[in-house]
Amino acid sequence: MPNIPNGSANATQSDVPPDDDAVVLRAAGIEKRYDSTLPLVGRTVEVLTGADLELRPGEVVGIVGENGSGKSTLLKVLVGALRPDAGEVRRTGTVGWCPQETLLYDRLTVRETFELFGEAYGMDDRRVRERRDHLADRLDFAGFLDYRIDHLSGGNRQKVNLAVALLHDPDVLLLDEPYTGFDWETYLAFWDLTEELVAGGTAIAVISHLVSERERFDRILELRDGTLHEQSDPSRKPRSAAHGGDGPVGGEGPGDDGSGSAEGEVGRIEGTTGGREG
Amino acid sequence: MGRLATGTRLGLVEFVRQPTTLAMLLVLPPVVVETYGVALESFPQLPSLGADPATAGRVTGTLFAVAFLSGLVGLFQVISARSADERMTVAGFPRATLLATRLVTMVAVTLAGGAVAFGVFARRVDVAAPALAFGVLVLAGLVYGLLGVVVGTLVPRELEGSVVLVFLADVDNALSSGLFPVDAAVPVPGAGDVAVTDLLPLYHPHELFSAAALEGELATGHLGPVAAWVLALLGIAFLAYGHSTGGGLPAPVRRWSP
Numbered sequence: 001m002p003n004i005p006n007g008s009a010n011a012t013q014s015d016v017p018p019d020d021d022a023v024v025l026r027a028a029g030i031e032k033r034y035d036s037t038l039p040l041v042g043r044t045v046e047v048l049t050g051a052d053l054e055l056r057p058g059e060v061v062g063i064v065g066e067n068g069s070g071k072s073t074l075l076k077v078l079v080g081a082l083r084p085d086a087g088e089v090r091r092t093g094t095v096g097w098c099p100q101e102t103l104l105y106d107r108l109t110v111r112e113t114f115e116l117f118g119e120a121y122g123m124d125d126r127r128v129r130e131r132r133d134h135l136a137d138r139l140d141f142a143g144f145l146d147y148r149i150d151h152l153s154g155g156n157r158q159k160v161n162l163a164v165a166l167l168h169d170p171d172v173l174l175l176d177e178p179y180t181g182f183d184w185e186t187y188l189a190f191w192d193l194t195e196e197l198v199a200g201g202t203a204i205a206v207i208s209h210l211v212s213e214r215e216r217f218d219r220i221l222e223l224r225d226g227t228l229h230e231q232s233d234p235s236r237k238p239r240s241a242a243h244g245g246d247g248p249v250g251g252e253g254p255g256d257d258g259s260g261s262a263e264g265e266v267g268r269i270e271g272t273t274g275g276r277e278g
Numbered sequence: 279m280g281r282l283a284t285g286t287r288l289g290l291v292e293f294v295r296q297p298t299t300l301a302m303l304l305v306l307p308p309v310v311v312e313t314y315g316v317a318l319e320s321f322p323q324l325p326s327l328g329a330d331p332a333t334a335g336r337v338t339g340t341l342f343a344v345a346f347l348s349g350l351v352g353l354f355q356v357i358s359a360r361s362a363d364e365r366m367t368v369a370g371f372p373r374a375t376l377l378a379t380r381l382v383t384m385v386a387v388t389l390a391g392g393a394v395a396f397g398v399f400a401r402r403v404d405v406a407a408p409a410l411a412f413g414v415l416v417l418a419g420l421v422y423g424l425l426g427v428v429v430g431t432l433v434p435r436e437l438e439g440s441v442v443l444v445f446l447a448d449v450d451n452a453l454s455s456g457l458f459p460v461d462a463a464v465p466v467p468g469a470g471d472v473a474v475t476d477l478l479p480l481y482h483p484h485e486l487f488s489a490a491a492l493e494g495e496l497a498t499g500h501l502g503p504v505a506a507w508v509l510a511l512l513g514i515a516f517l518a519y520g521h522s523t524g525g526g527l528p529a530p531v532r533r534w535s536p
Binding site for chain 2: 080081095097099105108112117119120122148164
């Protein structure tokens with residue numbers, strides 16, 4: 001099955017040992033294409049044509065690309081939700097996945113949602129409550145714990161969507177457009193939380209079609225023509241130097257539409273570089 | 279057990295938070311049972327009916343109500359939760375356990391819908407073996423609930439899935455009830471020529487329910503085929519559900535221990 005279950009207790013030893021002990025996730029030669037299931041309807045689209053990626057503990061990697069370039073497909077492959085046509089993904093430890101859409105049960109309350117995902121992650125009740133309350137406090141949705149998911153605003157749904165991925169304090173965090181719909185304060189809180197996780201050794205990949213604050217990332221990779229290309233920007237400070245644990249630096253705001261944005265001090269870069277529709 | 283219990287409890291919580299479905303559960307069975315009974319009162323007394331037309335109509339209506347309702351529950355259980363289920367399996371919730379929570383929820387709803395339908399049936403028909411008849415009714419619901427899960431995974435859209443299920447249940451029920459005597463037979467490997475009706479999912483539950491409700495007997499010869507339907511649908515449901523939530527086949531994805 002393509003899914004990689006969470007919980008290292010279920011880990012199996014790969015017959016191919018990792019080349020670099022520090023790598024917590026390695027994807028090599030990932031290929032994925034979508035074929036039309038019916039004749040004469042649709043067309044075959046080659047989305048990934050050999051994407052490679054390595055993540056190491058405590059680094060934040062940005063993955064950018066145009067709409068339709070295959071970012072979400074790549075993330076689904078990395079997390080194990082989608083089977084690649086070719087290539088291999090290996091990782092160690094637990095993974096947290098924040099999908100682009102809020103994949104939650106609409107008629108459950110926020111509290112029930114955490115209870116259910118806590119079971120999935122194999123957490124005990126006390127730990128679930130602790131983590132849920134901590135995340136609700138940090139992302140400011142404590143007042144909505146007894147609201148049904150389908151009764152939440154878009155921004156609050158996204159907060160819960162993100163918090164579910166963070167609930168078990170994973171070793172690898174894969175986030176797909178995680179701050180879409182966030183207000184400015186929540187956006188800053190998100191990056192505060194990220195710094196906290198990075199300090200604890202979590203490897204984070206943030207997928208976005210728009211990365212505006214490059215100093216927040218150790219590396220930025222562009223998904224173009226189905227493969228990942230490292231973007232170099234000599235003028236930018238590395239994330240560790242830019243922040244040094246002192247909290248967020250201003251920049252363009254969250255969300256696809258840039259709503260709630262504020263002009264930043266450092267390294268504002270508009271949009272992404274070239275690519276093509278995948 | 280913790281995951282199964284939590285998943286089932288929250289599955290039921292989700293279900294009861296759908297007021298229209300709850301209303302359907304209460305209203306549909308009585309309407310269907312009575313409609314079939316009244317509509318068939320003037321029907322000719324055919325030997326294939328096995329009872330007076332009104333009673334045969336209520337037997338058929340009760341089975342149809344429970345089967346179709348369970349089928350819809352099975353269908354919507356897997357369609358509406360498909361994407362979130364995929365995330366749950368990625369998070370580590372075992373796929374088999376997740377499917378089990380869906381099935382237990384479906385059985386619970388079948389019990390409730392079956393109780394309503396059977397209550398209406400028992401008010402109009404003198405039931406010879408109530409406990410046995412109710413058990414058989416739940417079995418019929420289980421067969422169609424599983425069928426709903428299979429249809430929901432293969433046709434993962436609510437409208438199209440519902441259409442498939444309604445046509446399936448309608449044709450199945452009509453042919454299984456004896457209202458339209460069918461002589462056609464098809465060759466089945468190892469079994470020779472078998473009547474077409476014998477291959478329908480509701481035929482054997484119909485025979486079991488008629489025997490239990492009207493004669494107070496357990497028609498043991500029909501238990502095997504029903505069990506075969508349940509086991510076959512369970513297997514197909516597991517494979518189809520596993521595939522729909524992202525699994526089912528070996529994948530070139532590995533993990534290692536640090």
